[in-house]
Amino acid sequence: MSRCLTDHLAIGLTTLPGETPLCVAYSGGPDSTALLHGLAHLPQARARGLRALHVDHQLHPDSAQWAQHCARVCSQLDVPLETIRVQIAHGRGEGLEAAARHARRAAFAQSLQPGEWLTLAHHRDDQIETVLLKLLRGAGPLGLAGMRERRPFASGALWRPLLALPRAVLREYAIARDLACIEDPSNKNMRLSRNFLRAEILPRLSQHWPQTGQSILHAAALCRAAAEHLDAQASAALDALRIAGGDMLDAPGWSSLPDALRALVLERWLHRQGLPAPTLTQSAELQRQVAHAKPDHLSRVAWPGAEVRLWRGALHAMRPLSPMPTDWQASWTGAPLALPNGCGVLEIVARQSDRVLTQPPLDSSLCVRLRQGGERIKPAGDRCTRELRDLFQRAGIPPWLRDRIPLIFRGGELLAVADLWTSEAGRAFFDAQDVKLHWVR
Numbered sequence: 001m002s003r004c005l006t007d008h009l010a011i012g013l014t015t016l017p018g019e020t021p022l023c024v025a026y027s028g029g030p031d032s033t034a035l036l037h038g039l040a041h042l043p044q045a046r047a048r049g050l051r052a053l054h055v056d057h058q059l060h061p062d063s064a065q066w067a068q069h070c071a072r073v074c075s076q077l078d079v080p081l082e083t084i085r086v087q088i089a090h091g092r093g094e095g096l097e098a099a100a101r102h103a104r105r106a107a108f109a110q111s112l113q114p115g116e117w118l119t120l121a122h123h124r125d126d127q128i129e130t131v132l133l134k135l136l137r138g139a140g141p142l143g144l145a146g147m148r149e150r151r152p153f154a155s156g157a158l159w160r161p162l163l164a165l166p167r168a169v170l171r172e173y174a175i176a177r178d179l180a181c182i183e184d185p186s187n188k189n190m191r192l193s194r195n196f197l198r199a200e201i202l203p204r205l206s207q208h209w210p211q212t213g214q215s216i217l218h219a220a221a222l223c224r225a226a227a228e229h230l231d232a233q234a235s236a237a238l239d240a241l242r243i244a245g246g247d248m249l250d251a252p253g254w255s256s257l258p259d260a261l262r263a264l265v266l267e268r269w270l271h272r273q274g275l276p277a278p279t280l281t282q283s284a285e286l287q288r289q290v291a292h293a294k295p296d297h298l299s300r301v302a303w304p305g306a307e308v309r310l311w312r313g314a315l316h317a318m319r320p321l322s323p324m325p326t327d328w329q330a331s332w333t334g335a336p337l338a339l340p341n342g343c344g345v346l347e348i349v350a351r352q353s354d355r356v357l358t359q360p361p362l363d364s365s366l367c368v369r370l371r372q373g374g375e376r377i378k379p380a381g382d383r384c385t386r387e388l389r390d391l392f393q394r395a396g397i398p399p400w401l402r403d404r405i406p407l408i409f410r411g412g413e414l415l416a417v418a419d420l421w422t423s424e425a426g427r428a429f430f431d432a433q434d435v436k437l438h439w440v441r
Contacts, residue, residue, distance in 0.1 A: 005173045006038045012161040013044050021116045026052040028070045028182035031121040034170040040077040051080040055107045057100050066182050109154035116156040125167040128213045129197055131220045145224035234264035249315040255290040275306040311398050324403050329369035333360035343404040345440040367409040377414045379421040
């Protein structure tokens with residue numbers, strides 16, 4: 001039966017595109033050892049530049065020895081090995097399992113070469129456990145679909161060639177060839193959700209329902225089909241609802257979507273901006289605020305790593321904004337100036353070429369500060385002096401950005417509001433030096 005593993009891998013390799021290079025995620029445990037050994041004995045895998053990657057989580061006193069073990073095995077197999085040591089930061093409200101998983105995936109993404117496929121040893125039993133864990137966490141169709149055999153990842157892709165094989169096939173392969181494997185003692189820690197599910201729950205379910213595993217996998221396949229259909233609809237809905245190149249989302253339109261699409265569209269929109277998705281509670285609160293919003297209503301729903309603000313019928317997503325220092329100011333002669341709390345960079349560029357001038361290009365020093373209230377400016381070409389509040393409202397600048405816009409003064413006179421408005425005196429000052437302002441938001 002152990003021959004089944006190499007046959008399965010050989011068939012899988014024939015389905016890969018072109019000369020896709022392969023990198024095996026190698027922990028040293030029985031599953032990844034069987035995978036690496038099986039691929040190393042297939043010439044068609046070596047022809048793809050087979051290599052291995054080991055992540056040392058530094059969570060166990062023996063982790064350095066485990067890394068050395070992996071190096072010895074790879075040396076014996078004549079497979080190049082890269083070892084990455086990571087620091088696990090789990091003080092962000094997530095458990096140790098999740099923190100280790102995030103650190104490991106970051107290491108994988110960092111190491112993967114363009115076009116390379118990271119090959120993982122997940123098998124049929126892992127898939128069953130994953131689907132059941134997702135169910136217990138309240139996942140929808142996409143989560144209940146389980147792990148995909150292939151999907152884009154970092155600069156390459158993930159490949160799980162063993163999802164159709166049970167754990168027993170991999171263990172039999174390792175035993176038959178007397179492969180040296182690491183047995184991580186954390187696998188016996190019943191406080192970890194997957195271990196408890198594997199050792200306590202699934203065996204008891206199988207006693208009462210012998211077809212438990214097959215039934216779970218069948219349900220996952222149905223969920224995959226449903227998820228792919230919903231995903232296509234969510235993509236089309238998002239394209240229809242995006243405003244201003246995708247930075248904003250039509251709030252009433254989003255709120256009126258069917259329940260099955262609303263959360264998917266929100267998550268997809270956030271992920272495209274590199275932001276995490278909200279919980280069900282936060283998504284429901286956002287839906288409630290949109291449904292009851294008045295025309296000029298301003299509201300905010302936040303969660304770790306992101307916040308969404310509702311204003312003038314549009315949703316705006318961003319990383320959490322820090323309070324602004326009202327007394328901040330800086331003397332400025334035109335070199336790129338970093339503004340506080342992520343407000344961007346203020347630059348001077350050549351008027352003709354838009355080339356950023358890194359050396360102080362101005363013949364006198366200006367003062368840059370943030371809005372304190374009551375500032376006024378007469379924009380060049382305008383007959384009236386106007387309060388910044390009125391200019392911001394007319395220009396549709398969201399309230400939470402107004403106190404983050406740099407103001408440029410000379411001798412107490414407001415010359416410019418970032419690169420948005422410039423007074424006649426400001427225009428004359430910058431024109432005389434053949435430069436203009438540029439605010440990198």
